[in-house]
Amino acid sequence: MCGIIAVVGGEATAREAMTLACLDRIAHRGAPSGRGSTRELPTVPVTLGTNRLPIIGGASGTQPAISRSGAVMCAHNGEVYNFRALAEAAGLPPELSTSDTVVLTELLDCWGVERTLNAVRWEGALVAVDVTTGTVTAARDHLGIKPLYFATLPDATVLASELKALEPFGAVINEVPAGAFATFDVQDPVRVRTTTWWTAERSHPLASGRDPVDAIDDTVRAAVHARVPEEPYAVMLSGGLDSSLVLRHAIARNPDVTAFVLHRPGSPDVAVARRLCHDLDVRLVEVKGTSPEDLWQRAPEVVRIVESWEWHVVNHAAPMLPLITAIAEAGLRIVLTGEGADELYFGYIERRADGTPIVGEAELSQRRLMRLAQLGRTNCQRLDRMSMHSTIECRVPFLDREVIETALALTPATHRRNGVAKTLLKAAARRSLPDYVVNRPKLSLAKGAGYVYDQEHGGGVFAWIGDSASAEHTRAEVERFPYRFPVERVLVEWFVELGYHRAAFMRTATV
DSSP states (O other): OEEEEEEESSOHHHHHHHHHHHHHHTGGGSOGGGOSEEEEOTTSSEEEEEEEOOOSSGGGGOSSEEOTTSSEEEEEEEEETTHHHHHHHTTOOGGGSSOHHHHHHHHHHHHOHHHHHHHOOEEEEEEEEETTTTEEEEEEOTTOOSOOEEEEOSSOEEEESSHHHHGGGOSOEEEOOTTEEEEEETTEEEEEEEEEOOOGGGOOOOOTTOOHHHHHHHHHHHHHHHHOOSSOEEEEOOSSHHHHHHHHHHHHHOOOEEEEEEEOTTOSHHHHHHHHHHHHTOEEEEEEOOOHHHHHHHHHHHHHHHOOOOHHHHHHHTTHHHHHHHHHHTTOOEEEOOTTHHHHHTOSOOBOTTSOBOOOHHHHHHHHHHHHHTGGGTHHHHHHHHHHTTTOEEEOGGGOHHHHHHHHTSOHHHHSGGGOTTHHHHHHHTTTSOHHHHTOOOOOHHHHTTOOOBTTTTOBTSOOOOOOOOOHHHHHHHTTSOOOSHHHHHHHHHHHHTTGGGBGGGGSOOO
């Protein structure tokens, strides 16, 4: 993973200075040895920069990368899990097949943007310069698992992996949509054209005769295996169905794994995690959760890191601080999680705004699509910012494109038989996990860790100490946000004070 910056347009010296300044604001996204790398092509007014966390390719994966022909330059934040197969399909020589970014750059040169995006098994975002067309392409993966934003200045457009890199410019911040790519003309960088390359609605039914449980089992297993590295790695483990299944499949690929479980007094997760890790012969690190009082003291820092004002994002981001710190202190650079399964397989009891349950097939299908579409602002944003804050790469097997398309091919009723949530996933999991895991009731990360929510003020994990007063110059901005309860209003205040309100697309609430 990386932090990427692009400056399109403007004078060369200014571009370089802007790129380096932006990279410095997101230095945490790269290893110390991989920070502050910039590159240009001589014929186009574009500077690309990266803070690189080198996972694949070592020195051969240095970024930004330039294709053999010299026509395409690319900066990439993410991992392409099938890059070796794609290199073979494209007929690339072996020396170009050791780095996913090098392969990606060559594919963009020979296959073009849309074909490449549809071919990669990917969690990522990229910015690519094409000399032959005089364009810059900024693209995100199918669900926006990895972030990419841009701000338009009077004579340039700046793209970045985090809002905090763009906030000092004082301009409106936009996002490159999930499953889409934005195209900028280097001679007129203010204009942007957006093209959608993937939507959940395009998913197709399963092949005739294929057993749904087999399909889910096969795709989830393959997605986990694709994301397991050759080096030692971590799994965030709650002892629940989703993270336990990821761990079980992962150790079949590489047993050099350490599981990490977060717990407070009374945590229902820790006993199950201990039992499972004992049964699987997996190392387990038990991480003590921070007190609700300390979490509230650190809440402004969490808002700064996670770049969100929404309670359900910050509430589950804050307890992750000691968990991520423990993984980093163990010297591990990659962590796998079970995020995304509840959105795909109907793990939630869905309700309307008035609290009434949603039971109709069409309405449940729409709610699932809405949840998936919002992951780039909810769970994926939380995981990306919290992990990269400690320079750790987080991988999410359940959000693999093939896993998603397989789940979407099956109706809500198929996934929730006889009122049982995640029926098919549980059936697949029984082939690999004991009943004491599969039959556990669903709990959120925070509640599973043992946090007792403040129901009176909507404080969640926080020991909330009362309202704060908005400064007069920010009060109007705060009131433009649809906060839902007192604690969330305070989160909005901090969000606005940080300047993140310039991201106008963040002024709506997610589910």
